[in-house]
Structures are given as C-alpha cells and as structure tokens.
Amino acid sequence: MSDNGKVEPLSSRLMKMVIVGHVDHGKSTLVGRLMSDTDSLPTGKLDFVKDICTRQGKEFEFAFLLDALEEEQDQGITIDTSQIFFNTKKRRYVIIDAPGHKEFLKNMVTGAANAESALLLIDAYEGVQEQSRRHGYILKLLGLTQVAVVINKMDLVDYDPEVYYKIKSEYTEFLESLGVQAQEYIPVSAKLGINIAKTGDEMSWYKGPSVLQMLDQFEEEKTPVHLPFRFPVQDVYKFDERRIIAGRVESGTVKVGDELIFSPSNKSGVIKTIEAWSVENQPETAEASQSIGFTLTEQIFAERGDVAALKTELPIISTTFDVNVFWMGKRHLEKGRSYTLKLTTQEVTCEVVGFKKVVDASTLETLEDQDYLAKNDVAEVTLRTTRPVAFDLFGSIPTTGRFVLVDEYDVCGGGIITTYTPSKTDRLRDEIRHRDFHWLKSDIKPEERAYRNGHQSALILIVGPSGTGKAKLARHLEHKLFELNYQSYLLDGRNVALGVSADIESQHKKQEGEVVRRFGEVAKLFLDAGHVVISTSNVFNQEDHSDLRLLVEPCPVVEIFVTDDEEPEGNFEIKLSQAETEKEIEAANTVYKYLKDKKILTGHNYSI
Amino acid sequence: MDHLDELENQSIFILREAYKNFKNLAMLWSIGKDSTVLVWLARKAFFGHCPVPLVHIDTSFKIPAMIKYRDEFAKKWGLNLVVGGNQKALDEGMNHEKGRLVCCEALKTMGLQAIMEERGYTGLMLGIRRDEEGTRAKERYFSPRDKNFEWNFKDQPPELWDQFKTSFSPETHIRIHPILHWTELNVWEYIHREKIPIIDLYFANAEGKRYRSLGCEPCTVPIDSKARNVEEVIAELKDTTSAERSGRAQDQENTYAMQKLRARGYM
Ligand SMILES: Nc1nc2c(ncn2[C@@H]2O[C@H](COP(=O)(O)OP(=O)(O)O)[C@@H](O)[C@H]2O)c(=O)[nH]1
Ligand SMILES: [Mg+2]
Numbered sequence: 001m002s003d004n005g006k007v008e009p010l011s012s013r014l015m016k017m018v019i020v021g022h023v024d025h026g027k028s029t030l031v032g033r034l035m036s037d038t039d040s041l042p043t044g045k046l047d048f049v050k051d052i053c054t055r056q057g058k059e060f061e062f063a064f065l066l067d068a069l070e071e072e073q074d075q076g077i078t079i080d081t082s083q084i085f086f087n088t089k090k091r092r093y094v095i096i097d098a099p100g101h102k103e104f105l106k107n108m109v110t111g112a113a114n115a116e117s118a119l120l121l122i123d124a125y126e127g128v129q130e131q132s133r134r135h136g137y138i139l140k141l142l143g144l145t146q147v148a149v150v151i152n153k154m155d156l157v158d159y160d161p162e163v164y165y166k167i168k169s170e171y172t173e174f175l176e177s178l179g180v181q182a183q184e185y186i187p188v189s190a191k192l193g194i195n196i197a198k199t200g201d202e203m204s205w206y207k208g209p210s211v212l213q214m215l216d217q218f219e220e221e222k223t224p225v226h227l228p229f230r231f232p233v234q235d236v237y238k239f240d241e242r243r244i245i246a247g248r249v250e251s252g253t254v255k256v257g258d259e260l261i262f263s264p265s266n267k268s269g270v271i272k273t274i275e276a277w278s279v280e281n282q283p284e285t286a287e288a289s290q291s292i293g294f295t296l297t298e299q300i301f302a303e304r305g306d307v308a309a310l311k312t313e314l315p316i317i318s319t320t321f322d323v324n325v326f327w328m329g330k331r332h333l334e335k336g337r338s339y340t341l342k343l344t345t346q347e348v349t350c351e352v353v354g355f356k357k358v359v360d361a362s363t364l365e366t367l368e369d370q371d372y373l374a375k376n377d378v379a380e381v382t383l384r385t386t387r388p389v390a391f392d393l394f395g396s397i398p399t400t401g402r403f404v405l406v407d408e409y410d411v412c413g414g415g416i417i418t419t420y421t422p423s424k425t426d427r428l429r430d431e432i433r434h435r436d437f438h439w440l441k442s443d444i445k446p447e448e449r450a451y452r453n454g455h456q457s458a459l460i461l462i463v464g465p466s467g468t469g470k471a472k473l474a475r476h477l478e479h480k481l482f483e484l485n486y487q488s489y490l491l492d493g494r495n496v497a498l499g500v501s502a503d504i505e506s507q508h509k510k511q512e513g514e515v516v517r518r519f520g521e522v523a524k525l526f527l528d529a530g531h532v533v534i535s536t537s538n539v540f541n542q543e544d545h546s547d548l549r550l551l552v553e554p555c556p557v558v559e560i561f562v563t564d565d566e567e568p569e570g571n572f573e574i575k576l577s578q579a580e581t582e583k584e585i586e587a588a589n590t591v592y593k594y595l596k597d598k599k600i601l602t603g604h605n606y607s608i
Numbered sequence: 609m610d611h612l613d614e615l616e617n618q619s620i621f622i623l624r625e626a627y628k629n630f631k632n633l634a635m636l637w638s639i640g641k642d643s644t645v646l647v648w649l650a651r652k653a654f655f656g657h658c659p660v661p662l663v664h665i666d667t668s669f670k671i672p673a674m675i676k677y678r679d680e681f682a683k684k685w686g687l688n689l690v691v692g693g694n695q696k697a698l699d700e701g702m703n704h705e706k707g708r709l710v711c712c713e714a715l716k717t718m719g720l721q722a723i724m725e726e727r728g729y730t731g732l733m734l735g736i737r738r739d740e741e742g743t744r745a746k747e748r749y750f751s752p753r754d755k756n757f758e759w760n761f762k763d764q765p766p767e768l769w770d771q772f773k774t775s776f777s778p779e780t781h782i783r784i785h786p787i788l789h790w791t792e793l794n795v796w797e798y799i800h801r802e803k804i805p806i807i808d809l810y811f812a813n814a815e816g817k818r819y820r821s822l823g824c825e826p827c828t829v830p831i832d833s834k835a836r837n838v839e840e841v842i843a844e845l846k847d848t849t850s851a852e853r854s855g856r857a858q859d860q861e862n863t864y865a866m867q868k869l870r871a872r873g874y875m
Contacts, residue, residue, distance in 0.1 A: 291624070
C-alpha cells in the first residue's frame with residue numbers, strides 16, 4: 001500500500017512521547033515544526049492557521065498548530081496539554097505537548113504521566129530556568145527516565161558551540177544529582193527547522209542525531225509480564241448466571257486453574273474460567289495490561305480494591321509507608337488533615353504523619369523545618385491509612401507502587417512508594433496470612449456448625465478499667481447464652497497464661513506481643529469450633545485489641561467498652577457505663593439484643 | 609498484544625471505571641462509527657451486556673437511514689434507547705439557516721441538557737477522539753462540566769496513572785471519553801477486525817460519494833470516494849491528508865467555532 005511514496009510504519013506500536021521545559025523555550029513550535037516537516041498535517045491546516053494569523057495581524061507561529069484555544073493563541077502560551085499523532089518511517093507516535101508555565105504544572109504532569117519517553121527543551125539564549133529543573137525532577141518522580149535534552153533557539157546565539165557546551169554541562173550535573181542520564185543533547189532551531197527533521201550546515205560541529213532521528217532511537221516500554229502477577233479488582237458483575245470478577249492485570253501473567261490470594265482480605269480462590277465476549281476462543285491465560293474478567297470455582301466475597309496475586313509472591317499489606325510526592329493543590333498538603341489515597345482500585349482515607357524532607361523542585365533546595373508541602377514542590381513523607389492497603393514498592397512493581405492523593409473533590413498530588421518498614425502489627429499480619437494459607441479446613445463447614453448451633457462464632461471482648469464489673473457481666477453472659485442452648489465459653493486470659501504461655505519467662509513478660517498472640521491463637525481455635533468466645537481483660541491495651549481482631553479475622557468481634565467517659569476514643573461496638581454494667585442482667589440483655597440484631601445469634605431452626 | 613488490543617484494553621478499563629463510579633450513567637449514541645464502536649466496547653467490557661442507557665439526541669434533521677439503523681440495532685442488541693431532543697426549538701422553527709452554531713447549540717446541546725436533567729444522569733460517556741480537532745486534543749478521559757454544562761478548559765483536573773476524577777460536587781456532571789486515545793484509522797481497523805456492522809452511509813454510493821463523518825443532513829457534506837467497504841475505507845484513509853471533519857459545516861463556521869460550542873456543552 002505504499003505505492004504513492006508513503007511507507008507503512010514498521011511497527012504498529014505507538015510511542016508516547018512528551019515535550020517538556022520552561023515556558024517559551026519553544027516546545028509547541030518544535031512539535032508544530034515536526035508535524036509540518038514530516039508532512040503529517042492535514043491538507044490546508046498550515047494555510048488555515050497562516051490565514052488566521054494574517055487576518056488577525058499576527059506573525060505566524062508553528063505553535064498555533066497545537067495551541068488551538070483562542071486564549072492560547074492570544075497570549076502565545078500553551079494552557080493545556082495536547083496530544084497529536086504522527087508517523088515516522090519506523091513507527092507511529094503520539095506527541096504530548098505539555099505547558100511550561102508554572103501555573104499549569106498539573107497539565108504538564110497529566111501529559112508526562114502518560115508518556116514513555118521525553119524531550120526536555122532548554123532555550124539556548126535564556127539557559128537553564130526554573131521549570132527546566134522542576135520538569136526534570138518530575139519526570140524522574142514519574143519514573144520517566146528515557147530523556148533527551150533539546151537545546152533550542154541556537155539561531156539566537158549564532159549557533160555558538162560554547163553556549164551549547166555550557167548548558168550541556170550545567171544540566172548534566174543537575175540530572176546526575178537526580179540519578180538520571182540524558183541520552184543526548186541536541187542543538188536545534190525549532191523556528192527555522194534546523195536539526196529537527198533535517199540537519200543543516202549551521203552546526204557542523206554537532207555530530208549527533210536530529211530530533212527526528214532521536215525519536216526513532218527511543219525504546220518502547222515493555223509491558224511488565226515478567227513481574228509478579230497483580231490484579232486489582234475493579235468490579236464484580238452478575239449480569240447473568242456468571243459471577244465475573246473484572247479488572248486489569250497490572251503485571252505478570254495468570255492462567256485458568258491458578259490459585260489466587262486476594263489482599264488485604266486474604267481470601268483465596270481458583271480461577272475456573274477467563275471470560276470474554278465475541279472472541280473465537282475462550283482465553284486460557286491473561287497478561288499485564290489486559291482488561292479481563294474471570295470466574296472462580298468457589299464463590300468468595302471479593303470486592304473492588306482487593307488485589308489478587310499468587311501465593312508465592314504476595315503484595316505488601318500495611319497502613320504506614322514512605323513515599324515521594326509532588327503537590328498540585330491550591331491548599332497545602334499538611335498534617336492533621338484527611339486525604340483520600342487512590343492506589344490501583346483501592347480508595348482509603350489517609351494522613352501525613354511526618355515530613356522527612358521537603359524540596360523546592362525548581363532548585364532542589366531542601367526547605368528546612370517545613371512541615372507542609374506547597375503547590376509545585378515535592379517531598380518525602382510518611383503516610384498512614386485508616387485501613388490496610390495492598391501495594392508494592394515502586395522499585396519492584398511500578399503500577400502497584402504509585403498513587404494519587406485527593407483533597408475533597410480534586411486530585412492534588414501524586415507519588416510513589418519508596419520504602420516500608422514493617423511494624424509489629426504488619427509482622428503479625430504476615431504471620432497470620434501464612435497461617436491461613438496452611439490451615440487445614442474441617443470437612444464440617446462453618447455454615448453447618450452455625451446451623452446446628454443457632455449462631456455464628458464470635459469473639460466478645462469486655463474491656464475497660466478494673467473494678468467496673470466486667471467479670472461479673474462476662475460470667476452472666478456466658479451463662480445466659482448457655483441456658484439458651486448456645487455454645488458459649490468464657491476464655492480467661494489467666495488460664496491461657498497459666499498453661500499455654502507458662503514458658504514466657506519474666507524477662508520476656510515485656511514482650512507482651514507474644515502473650516497477646518497466644519491468647520488470640522487459642523481464641524481462634526474455639527472460634528473455628530464454632531463457639532461464642534467471651535473474654536475480659538485489663539492487661540491488653542488498645543493496640544492488643546486490634547491485634548486480636550487481626551488474629552481472629554474474618555470472625556466478628558464485639559468489643560464492649562465499659563466507661564463513664566462521654567465520648568470515649570477507640571474502636572468498639574457497644575459502650576456501657578459503669579452503672580449499666582453493674583446491673584449485669586440488663587447489661588447481658590443489651591449484649592444479647594445486639595448479637596441478635598447483627599445476626600450473630602440466628603436461633604435454632606430445629607427443635608431438640 | 610497488537611495496537612488494537614492495547615486500545616481496546618484501555619477503553620474497557622475506562623468503561624468499567626465509569627460504570628463503577630457513577631450510579632446514574634448514560635452513553636451518547638450518535639449512530640456514527642465512533643459511538644457505535646463505543647457501544648461494542650461496552651458489550652466487551654460487560655461480557656455481552658450493555659448495562660447503561662443509550663441516549664440519542666434527535667435533531668429531526670438526521671439522515672433518515674440513521675434512524676432506521678438506530679432502531680434496528682437497538683432491538684437486535686437489546687439496548688436501552690433513550691431519545692432526546694429540543695421540540696420547543698423545533699416548534700419555533702429552529703434550523704441551520706438561523707446560524708449553524710445557534711442551531712447546533714439549540715438542537716444538540718440544549719436537547720442533551722434537557723434529557724440529562726430529566727433523567728438525572730451524572731455521568732455521560734461519549735465517543736469523541738483526540739485526533740478529531742484541536743480542542744478535543746486537550747480533553748481528559750474524565751472531564752467535568754459545571755451546572756451550566758460548561759467546560760472549563762483552562763482548569764482541567766490532572767489525570768495520571770489511570771486515576772480519574774470520579775468525585776465531583778453536586779449539580780455538576782462528568783463527561784467520560786473511553787476512546788479519546790483512538791484515531792480515525794484505529795476506529796476503522798477495529799470495525800474491520802471485530803466485524804462491527806456500520807451504517808452504509810460511510811461507504812461510497814453509486815455516485816461515488818460517501819460520508820466520512822455523520823451529522824445532520826443540511827450541515828454534512830459527503831466526500832468523493834471509491835471506498836465501498838471497510839477495507840477500502842482503511843486503504844483510503846491511509847492515503848488521505850484531508851481532515852476528518854472537513855465535511856462538517858459547524859467546524860468551519862468561524863475560527864474558534866468548535867472551542868465555543870464545546871465550552872458550552874457541545875459534544
Ligand atoms: N528565534 C527563535 N525563536 C523560537 C525558536 N523556537 C521557538 N521560538 C519562539 O519562541 C516563542 C515561544 O515558543 P513556544 O513554542 O510557544 O514555546 P513553549 O512555551 O515552550 O511552547 C515563540 O515566539 C516562538 O516563535 C527558535 O528556534 N528560534
Ligand atoms: Mg507551548
């Protein structure tokens with residue numbers, strides 16, 4: 001089909017390239033020039049724009065080919081990023097023209113985040129400017145390291161190699177401090193079309209590629225099929241008899257028959273089919289970047305936000321991690337405020353617990369003692385989420401190691417997860433995860449036990465200061481449930497300490513974590529047997545209670561907090577005053593009602 | 609994966625994000641090739657189903673064959689079709705002779721506005737593409753419109769790593785553009801691969817004319833062409849250098865016509 005001189009591009013893959021740099025350094029001009037010099041413009045487009053310029057008494061600008069908005073042409077600046085398509089002999093391109101003005105950084109980020117290679121423009125006459133550096137920094141943060149630098153407007157400095165070398169060495173030093181190496185520094189005149197699509201005699205001292213040749217040297221980003229399998233659940237569909245778990249494979253590959261673990265819930269399931277509509281053959285496998293859907297051999301409760309992975313290569317689950325962020329919000333990023341973290345398909349409330357380093361992105365200067373992040377700057381911060389999230393470090397799996405922050409309705413920041421130090425809870429969670437994988441399930445299903453017993457298993461924790469009547473209530477509650485033919489058992493922490501934990505020496509007593517773990521594991525066994533386990537405790541603190549919740553997951557936990565505090569802090573299901581607790585009959589009734597309401601006590605469906 | 613798979617996978621991802629995040633979502637179906645591909649992609653994304661209503665804004669000036677095609681496929685594919693329009697303006701004699709931009713705004717933009725208000729849609733999916741013209745090249749996948757339907761193109765939300773703007777204040781709505789990243793050629797290549805039935809106005813008739821872009825009869829001019837089927841259209845497009853929308857009169861009306869129309873809620 002190339003008989004009229006047009007050559008079919010060699011590769012049908014699209015190279016996504018962004019052009020960044022300081023305002024007025026010639027980005028839009030360069031793109032317009034590239035389009036026009038490679039005959040990529042639609043017929044009449046050039047004349048059309050030239051005609052507008054004459055009519056409006058303006059000098060023709062190649063930039064007007066992209067800056068299509070009236071305001072852009074009036075002010076001669078790019079306000080928003082444009083994406084245009086063009087071909088070389090080698091392949092097809094989409095070129096993303098990003099605005100260079102500081103005001104429009106979020107538009108630059110939008111453009112750059114979608115690219116796999118970048119040209120960074122520097123005006124030879126003005127030299128390295130604020131946005132030249134900021135954009136360099138942001139490219140690095142976005143993980144875009146395939147970069148060539150273009151030194152433009154060489155016509156304004158008489159094509160002087162001295163100017164070129166000076167800028168080259170200054171900017172090389174800057175990029176080095178970021179750990180980035182530009183592939184080339186190309187001296188050009190975008191306006192005059194020198195070293196863009198063709199080379200000229202003006203700069204015979206430069207032996208490197210033209211811009212067009214450079215583009216063809218960039219390498220296409222590989223889809224991450226070789227990395228561990230990650231599948232964030234996007235949605236679950238039940239349009240017909242199939243229950244399809246839909247989402248996109250972010251990395252790795254998967255096949256029918258694979259066992260998947262869903263994080264953070266730790267549920268597991270085996271892929272029964274990979275579904276697809278209007279295809280010749282039903283797929284048996286799927287790989288990174290495919291939007292797919294599958295059914296499982298067993299119905300489990302999976303929902304949007306869960307990340308499916310293979311058992312041998314699970315993601316990290318935590319609530320606290322260190323990140324690098326850049327900020328685009330009008331309001332500062334600061335401590336004490338809540339933001340929404342969007343990571344893969346997970347959405348969770350988070351806050352900044354510490355600013356480790358705040359950097360002025362245009363100078364790389366550290367802003368000492370600053371504990372907020374202003375628009376256009378970057379920082380290393382520690383984030384804490386209200387619920388555990390499943391993620392990877394950006395360095396290991398980029399697509400599950402990056403996120404955005406939403407302030408009210410707007411996406412205001414973006415970032416990557418750099419490091420993570422497991423907390424005590426994280427280690428416990430990891431241990432539990434492994435315990436659950438190897439747990440031998442009884443042939444009697446939990447539902448069967450629940451049917452027989454007239455209730456689900458549940459853990460009831462009665463907590464609060466000592467001397468408030470907790471023990472009396474616990475005893476009464478155990479008895480009341482027993483009388484009603486329920487399987488209740490009061491598990492006393494002391495009894496566990498006397499036996500199971502008897503080997504914990506006094507010097508280890510401080511190591512409370514182990515005491516809690518053993519108590520929780522014992523409770524877990526009773527819960528597995530289908531009981532309602534009741535416990536009171538003065539020795540366990542708030543943190544221990546959340547560890548206990550973790551240990552017995554997914555079993556429901558009912559925490560009864562005995563306190564006279566009007567607005568007590570913490571995570572509990574029922575609050576009782578001391579006076580209420582002391583009337584143990586009424587108090588036990590309150591708990592009983594709650595258990596019925598929550599359908600933990602369902603009642604016997606048969607008579608004995 | 610080839611480039612069509614890549615485009616398809618990205619579009620499906622966006623369709624599913626839209627479906628998950630908007631309780632009251634609709635899709636605009638102009639009967640043209642782009643929105644028909646969008647309907648097809650929805651059926652891919654939702655495994656043979658199209659769980660959102662399809663809104664068609666009927667200006668009454670559409671080419672009759674379009675209405676016939678619309679009704680045929682709505683039935684065949686089991687689509688939930690919702691037809692909107694601006695009857696009041698028509699009763700008052702609105703047509704393109706009152707001015708093309710005035711007419712487009714009255715019959716299309718206001719017709720759309722009315723049906724959205726009536727049905728309470730907060731998300732609207734459209735088959736526009738970046739390569740169609742300059743202002744569309746600057747669009748987002750998820751693009752907010754304020755309560756007056758206006759597009760604030762000077763202050764668009766950042767869009768990175770496929771995290772889209774899905775939260776918005778009441779009274780505003782979001783336009784979702786799942787095939788924004790496709791080109792005209794991609795659309796035809798995909799129609800070819802998937803064997804999507806496309807209205808035959810796109811193919812050359814006995815007089816050697818075909819429509820490259822479909823709209824209202826008085827404002828859409830067919831081009832000279834010999835392309836009588838999908839393969840021939842693809843071959844023709846690979847050779848042409850003229851713009852896709854050059855047959856659409858409203859684009860040529862004045863210098864920033866499309867910007868003005870679109871800023872006020874046009875598709
Ligand atoms: N002399 C000269 N002027 C240039 C060159 N490239 C761009 N310009 C001018 O620099 C100004 C800013 O260009 P523009 O492309 O809008 O810059 P952007 O803000 O980086 O997109 C315009 O007036 C251009 O004509 C060049 O190579 N030489
Ligand atoms: Mg520009």
